[in-house]
Amino acid sequence: MPMGLDQAELQRIDDVVAQRKKIAKGDTLFRNGDKFNALYAIRTGFFKTCVSSEDGRDQVTGFQMAGEIMGLDGIVSDHHTCDAIALEDAEVCVMPFDRIEELSREINALQHHVHKIMSREIVREHGVMLLLGSMRAEERLAAFLLNLVQRLHARGFSQSELVLRMTREEIGSYLGLKLETVSRTFSKFVEDGIVEVKQRHVRILNTDALKTLVNNQNCQAH
Numbered sequence: 001m002p003m004g005l006d007q008a009e010l011q012r013i014d015d016v017v018a019q020r021k022k023i024a025k026g027d028t029l030f031r032n033g034d035k036f037n038a039l040y041a042i043r044t045g046f047f048k049t050c051v052s053s054e055d056g057r058d059q060v061t062g063f064q065m066a067g068e069i070m071g072l073d074g075i076v077s078d079h080h081t082c083d084a085i086a087l088e089d090a091e092v093c094v095m096p097f098d099r100i101e102e103l104s105r106e107i108n109a110l111q112h113h114v115h116k117i118m119s120r121e122i123v124r125e126h127g128v129m130l131l132l133g134s135m136r137a138e139e140r141l142a143a144f145l146l147n148l149v150q151r152l153h154a155r156g157f158s159q160s161e162l163v164l165r166m167t168r169e170e171i172g173s174y175l176g177l178k179l180e181t182v183s184r185t186f187s188k189f190v191e192d193g194i195v196e197v198k199q200r201h202v203r204i205l206n207t208d209a210l211k212t213l214v215n216n217q218n219c220q221a222h
Helices: 009-017 099-106 108-134 137-153 168-175 179-191 207-221
Strands: 020-023 028-031 037-043 044-054 060-067 083-085 090-096 161-163 193-196 202-204
Touching: 009 090, 020 028, 037 099, 060 137, 060 168, 060 179, 083 179, 090 099, 099 108, 137 161, 137 168, 137 179, 137 202, 179 193
Parallel strands: none
Antiparallel strands: 020 090, 028 083, 037 090, 044 060, 044 083, 161 202, 193 202
8 A cells, every 4th residue: 555645545445455355275366368457466375477388388477475466467458468376375455457547547646656566566577587587596596585585574574484385396487497406406505504494494594695696696797
């Protein structure tokens, strides 16, 4: 929610997002080609977005968590361009886009807020492109873990511990790495004392080492 709204404005926005929808683990919130008519704010749970490649394989394009917005991909062509699948039981608030647009015209703070969310998404996509374009496996995984922990921390979770809701295979698909490369890189991080891994629980022991890996890459890129 944008800040600085009066009670009446808050109530109007509240009315728009009154509808909630539960999505069971493994179920799809929307599919590639579905007509776009709403944005979804994730209340609880974790999602992945993916597209099918030419040879029928799924390419993971992102992971979304509670507090984030999904469905922005549909604004351009009125159709969704990816599948959104729940990685655990989840609940979303449904925000009909025509109502959001209507309110945005009347409530400046809301319009600004929507633009900010879109801008954040664009910046994130650029970050991913940089990641896939030029980084070695270790740098990709380091950037991925730092990004995840940073987003979780912004939502009040620990800065050093996380539970991976996605499989190693899904991480590999997102980072453009083979499954064995992801596993090997995790093992190397464990050996180097950078992380502790117990199945899906990851504890970051040395944040600075991860940052150094990523920053070294950024220096080379410039």
